[in-house]
Amino acid sequence: MRNNATPDPFAEPVAFGQRVQILRDRRGMSRPVLAGLLGMSPSWLKQVENGQIQVPKLPMILRIAEVLRVRDLADLTGDQSLAVDLFIGPGHAKLPAVRDAINAFPLSVERPVPSALHLRHRLSGAWTARHTAPNHREVLGDLLPDLIIDAQLAVRAADSAADRRAAQAALSEVYSLSQFFVAYQPDSSLLWRVAERGMVAAHESEDPHAIGVAAWLTAQAHRDSGPGHFDVADAVTTEALRYLEPFLPDAPDKVLAICGALQFEAGYTAARRGENGVAWGWWDKADKAARKLPATYYHPITSFSRAIMGAHAVTVAVELRAGGESVRQSVKSDATAIPSRPRLARHRIEEARGYQLDNQPEVALATLDKAHEAAPETIRYNGYARRIILEETEAKSPDRRRRASELAVKVGLLAA
Incomplete structure (x- = not known):
């Protein structure tokens, strides 16, 4: 046969x-x-x-x-x-504990059931810890197991429909936090399980912000799965924007911010496709949304803000493979305005990609050093950074080979 x-x-x-x-x-x-x-x-x-x-x-x-x-x-x-992992980073030591909490169904756990308000306070502290930590997975790995179980319990124990919706919104956000931990680790099925559960909990909450965040993360998961999933990523993004539109006239800042973040995601996917005008058109819409927010506002989940739009412009130019424009946008952007260490490190990596595209490999390596200073763990799990470093370890210039090799040792690509 x-x-x-x-x-x-x-x-x-x-x-x-x-x-x-x-x-x-x-x-x-x-x-x-x-x-x-x-x-x-x-x-x-x-x-x-x-x-x-x-x-x-x-x-x-x-x-x-x-x-x-x-x-x-x-x-x-x-x-x-x-044998070098590129777009999947090393499995974190605390991944098994987080995975066990996600997979568990606590039906008879003997522990106090937290209120949705209590979970909110813990979530706020967890997001702050993530943004200020150089190694955010280390921090989240300690916080998430108890947060996940407590949020599941809060949903089960809710006495009223309103309490249950509030608990579902908190649970959805816990899954969002979990997705930042699980991303780029060697368990793709766990990532999808987290994304899907987050979306289900968000729908059950009927909370526009929770639904927007879950859609934002789900669209990213589809886009990162490759070009065959770009249409699905777009469908998720546009449907979420259509859903949020009626809420915008009287929406709080966090809903305006998630709307802007989704608009940028649409531009990001368009840039991945090579659609120049579409990508920059969505960036313009996101920039207008950012200007409606207070100057110091910073969305704790998506990082959407006025401060992030310069970094987003660099990303669009890089994905369009426009080296010169990437460098111009890097010069215009104000990295010091980004308060999150992992987000700053990611921006530095995007800048390095731009310099590499513009045939400035020395500057690319120096920029990756800055990314490592901001958040070592971010660069360790980033496939683009790993690719540039590995490429430069084969450079003709002895100085570039040495600098790349030293960075490769720091990142864990080469043994010391």
């Missing part, structure tokens, strides 16, 4: 080009799209996939891995000596 199953790219022996084609097909990406994102021609990519030309050098392999969101470099190369 003929076997029509898709070949396993990780079964030996499979040539590099075959692996590229199989992984591209699994992402639902056409050859012209992948070639365009790599800055190469479809005919060049066809020759790579057919084995008609030599395997590209490491910088191009890393770019292919970045675009295809390959988890482990060895999955692409077939060389187990290159």
